[in-house]
Amino acid sequence: MARALITMPATAKRGEIVEIRTLIAHPMETGYRAGDDGQLLPRNILRRFSCRYDGEQVFSAELFPAVAANPYLTFCTIATVSGTLEFTWEGDRGFAQTERVALTVAA
Amino acid sequence: MTVSRRTLLGAVTGAAVGTLVVVRPAHAADDLQAAIKAFTTGAPLQRGRVKLDIAPLVENGNTVPITVHVTSPMTPADHVLAITVLNEKNPQRDVITCRLGPRAGRADVSTRIRLANSQQLVAIAQMSDGSFWSDTADVIVTLAACVETP
Amino acid sequence: MKRPLALLAAAALCAAGLAAAAAEPPKRDDGRRSGFDFMTREVQAIQRDDAQNPAMLWVQEGAAVWDRADGNANRSCASCHGAASEASSRMKGVATRYPAFDAAVQRPITLAQRINACRVDHQQATALAPESQELLALESFVAMQSRGMAIAPPRDPRLVPFRERGEKLYRQRIGQLDLSCAQCHDERAGARLAGATIPQAHPTGYPLYRLEWQGLGSLQRRLRGCIAGVRAEPFPYGTVELTELELYLMQRAAGMPIEAPAVRP
Numbered sequence: 444m445a446r447a448l449i450t451m452p453a454t455a456k457r458g459e460i461v462e463i464r465t466l467i468a469h470p471m472e473t474g475y476r477a478g479d480d481g482q483l484l485p486r487n488i489l490r491r492f493s494c495r496y497d498g499e500q501v502f503s504a505e506l507f508p509a510v511a512a513n514p515y516l517t518f519c520t521i522a523t524v525s526g527t528l529e530f531t532w533e534g535d536r537g538f539a540q541t542e543r544v545a546l547t548v549a550a
Numbered sequence: 551m552t553v554s555r556r557t558l559l560g561a562v563t564g565a566a567v568g569t570l571v572v573v574r575p576a577h578a579a580d581d582l583q584a585a586i587k588a589f590t591t592g593a594p595l596q597r598g599r600v601k602l603d604i605a606p607l608v609e610n611g612n613t614v615p616i617t618v619h620v621t622s623p624m625t626p627a628d629h630v631l632a633i634t635v636l637n638e639k640n641p642q643r644d645v646i647t648c649r650l651g652p653r654a655g656r657a658d659v660s661t662r663i664r665l666a667n668s669q670q671l672v673a674i675a676q677m678s679d680g681s682f683w684s685d686t687a688d689v690i691v692t693l694a695a696c697v698e699t700p
Numbered sequence: 701m702k703r704p705l706a707l708l709a710a711a712a713l714c715a716a717g718l719a720a721a722a723a724e725p726p727k728r729d730d731g732r733r734s735g736f737d738f739m740t741r742e743v744q745a746i747q748r749d750d751a752q753n754p755a756m757l758w759v760q761e762g763a764a765v766w767d768r769a770d771g772n773a774n775r776s777c778a779s780c781h782g783a784a785s786e787a788s789s790r791m792k793g794v795a796t797r798y799p800a801f802d803a804a805v806q807r808p809i810t811l812a813q814r815i816n817a818c819r820v821d822h823q824q825a826t827a828l829a830p831e832s833q834e835l836l837a838l839e840s841f842v843a844m845q846s847r848g849m850a851i852a853p854p855r856d857p858r859l860v861p862f863r864e865r866g867e868k869l870y871r872q873r874i875g876q877l878d879l880s881c882a883q884c885h886d887e888r889a890g891a892r893l894a895g896a897t898i899p900q901a902h903p904t905g906y907p908l909y910r911l912e913w914q915g916l917g918s919l920q921r922r923l924r925g926c927i928a929g930v931r932a933e934p935f936p937y938g939t940v941e942l943t944e945l946e947l948y949l950m951q952r953a954a955g956m957p958i959e960a961p962a963v964r965p
Contacts, residue, residue: 446757446758446760446761447757448751448756448757448760450751460655460656461655462658464660464751464752466751466752466754466756466757467757468754468757468758468761470914470915471914473641473664475641496653499653500649501651501653501654502648502649502650502651502654503648503649504646504647504648504649504659505644505646505647505648506646507642507644507645507646508641508642508664509637509640509642509644509645509646509663509664509665510645510646510661510662510663510664511612511613511614511661511662511663511664511914512612512613512754512914512915513754513757513914513915514661514662515660515661515662515752515754516659516660516661517658517659517660517661518648518650518654518658518659519654519655519656519658520653520654520655521653521654521655523653605740605741605742607740608740608742609739609740609743609896609965610743610911610912610965612911612912612914613743613746613911613914614742615742615745615746662746692895692896693894693895693896
């Protein structure tokens, strides 16, 4: 389980645009770097990120080695109903992690 | 040239840890055009509506903040479907591709990227009406002074 | 930027309200400048924002390790020092007064060494390896509780000979490049060295996230990197020479605010 930090409001008004900021610990080893022995270190990156809210995927991203280590990704979504947002990262070596954050939406 | 400076220092210490080995393709600019075409599937690429925010001078290419903002009403009838960022001189052209939709509210994404060298970046937005819009940015990348052994 | 919410996220881990302001050092009259001042605006912005600062991932880990029981005594840091959520009050000021003299080993020890001494003595656990992720996590968690506070080296006469040796090392030319710390960081701070601006070398932000490392590291890692940079053989982790250097550097930075966990290029 990698450390992840999600920053977003705990409450929002219906229809309000909320900004979501995500940060997760991962080396994002590019596969282009040589180690001490001169051999290329194998690629090990996060490849996909997605956010599900209120029954559907509201945002997703395909990440490549050019994304910096400990990926930081921000995006927006409209507050619709109170519920749990699911944030999922998937990547090399079978990496899969989901974080859940509750959002309370007032009328 | 930054790579040769690192290689020289690396030779002295016997290690080149931490370097991004730049495997520059023979025709970087052509590759970028090909990558752009792959995303637009040949549709015309227009300048505008997209703002690619990145510092013009970067101290360390390892972690470069960027923001892409696309002007769009983000309604079910008219919204941004996807945003991609492509580069000119990294070992591969793709940086990140995001899928949005009307539920985004605002077409604003930020992340931090790696730049292996001074180069051009392109941000392209695919709209729901099938049009493609873009912005470019030229970035100069300087590197930190010392090569380290762990 | 939803700044208030970033604070909310960090409030459990640090002194609420001080977080955002304390991440940025104020300008001084005495000519001393934090490495923060030598960075680009973009990198400064990463340090200013706890939602973006990758070091906060280690702080989060540190809080988890703090609360976790370990060792044959089956105790956690929390068992003696209170839960992680209360650490802001209990651990406040600790990082400002390290390195400190340890009577048990009759020499100054760093904060990381103090953490390990606690593990061995009170948790009956094995010491964590230097620069290990777990040790860095704990160190960053503790150091952050002093964010915004002035560095306050202890006025302990037992530290004097070690600090003097640290200053001597700081001024000594070493390595194939035959350079001393003072030549770059006292005489040429603000000048350029191969594309980077030479900072004054005040250790206000350690442990910190260094872009060059794409990870968190301690002052000892940075010192070893610099020593290797002038083509001298770096002292191994944990040696008294590195502690003596740190002791001198912290005295040299006395009064400057702690920025841990900082971000540097």
